[in-house]
Amino acid sequence: MTKELDFYTLLGVPRSASVEEIRRAYREAALRLHPDKNTGPGDTELFLKVNKAYEILSDLDQRADYDKGLVEHEAELSARASFKARVIQSRRKLLQLDEPQVHYLLLDVQPNADLPTIRPPINLALVLDRSTSMRGARLDQLRSAVIKILQSTEHGDSTSIVTFSDRAELVVTPDQARDMSVARARLSLIQASGGTEIGQGLRTGLNELEKYFSREGINHLILFTDGRTYGDEDECIEIAEYCASKGITIHGIGIGNDFSDRLLDDLASRTGGSVAFLDTPQAIVSVMEGIFEALGRTVASRLRLEGAVAPQVDLRSSFRLLPEPMPLGDSLPMNLGNLPRDGVVRVLLEVVIHPIGKMSELTLAHFTIDGDILGKGNNSVALPLQVRIPVSTEPDTDPPPEQITAALSQISLYRMQEKARHEAELGQSGQAARRLENLATQLLANGEKELAKAALSEADRLTHSRRLSSEGEKVLKYGTRALLLPARTGDS
């Protein structure tokens, strides 16, 4: 499955890297991968590749030959790549400036028309919280949602149902799931009691996914919880990292005021998944059905953005807007999640450009877009993507493109909410309250009355009790995040 990476990507340096930068990157990689020290499988092989890359790139003549071959190779790759991509930039030209400046890139990735249009087999683990607080409507609705999902599974799917409290148990195996009467009987045995140990649930769910793992289909874990896990966050993150490396996505669903939203966000973001926040049990069925239905429309899993940005450029943040809004990390390679057959994965990247001297054009980044195409015998062809921009002494006076304006004004609301929460946690409640008032003003201007009201009431709470409510935190976070959904930005 591993593809030949170009030497620059292998060393993690930009194409324009100086000999010194290449040497430094090589030294770092060689120290880490040296056969005397390395631990992972395949590290020695990688060590040899890194040596080869350094040998070529450190020699001017050989590097020139390699570069020429690489350009030709990439032109040929783009022509038959499995993906199409488009980059829109916030400005048409950068300003020649001796101070840092901010720039935004909107990246759209779509499948190429010749990719398969089959529904992929789905290997799914439902990992469900059955702690005491799930009793009643939450558990009842959850059971109905699971039954709906089991009814819409197709031949070749594997569905495992795991519940957890202080420990985890496999309630329905894929074989049992194929017989509705057995599945129903098993589901009715679920009793709500005990605490919340997410790590236990994840591990059991992952075990199941690995038993039925298939590269030809989707491998997905849905984690449903209403609580906060204590002490096993690191274990959860370790599992998520492992899932990310295998191409297993994690979808978090949190209900109520008390779930660990940050942990869920972290798990989902690492694996390219997403998080849904429900304030009422009535939403459980439709949300879970929606997630399952979207899985069936996936054409490629583990879509990822690889490569490197120029030395003058720092990736500051990234936000996936489509298909589901989700803040992603600030480092490459980046896991973008599943690519829908009939849709698009849209990511907004925020970069800081260090002072740039006299130049007429800057190559911001050399990216590679790749993913695992689902279906039999489908090997993907990665898409190389170079992002360039002219540099001028005159500022760009044109307004930024409409899509970027729409996305950025919503993201800025999300960021304000995040900042206010951070300030509140540091005890700077006055400042946090002022920020939430500003946020409310912006929300009102956007016609978001309910969210504005929530922001104001939290600002009020901060002034009086110096704290945010855990309900308010989640309403504002997922509320402002949901503003990024396609229906809101008027763009499907």
Add this chain to the structure above:
Amino acid sequence: MIECPTCRHQEFVGTFSCSECGTRLVHTAPIGLDDLSEGEAAGDHGLPATRGLDPSAIFGLRVVETGDMVSLVGRDNFTLGRSGGGQAIVPDVDLDAYGAQDQGISRLHAEIRLDEEGVHVVDLDSVNGTLINGKRIEPQQPRRIRHKDIIQLGRLRLQLVSRQRS
């Protein structure tokens, strides 16, 4: 830098909206960096000329809000922080004069290091963290900085100045 017309908060050129109050900033003209605009950066590696004992070099930190210059001379590393009252450890550069406590600066917040490879800043596990050009850096991991980069300790912003005297 550009200045938000509503709340006077400063952001980098090209920033879409004010991170303080959310006001749209598109097309706000850059404000002058006054005394920083003339003069050449000291070599393209941003290597401080102080190391060569060149008396004509300027190497220091400019406090963005007040415009004050804090010179860094005579050493290879400088700890930044606040002295507070009666503590045993005193930072090399005491930022008390700039409201260090209110700005969320730790007693030993960060360190500036100079070596052959250039200037690096290291966050010393400070409470509120250190940002380089708006990006948070990992504690205890040296990050390369260059002339005119913005180092933010807590909320206090400092700009690295490393150039020849004109």
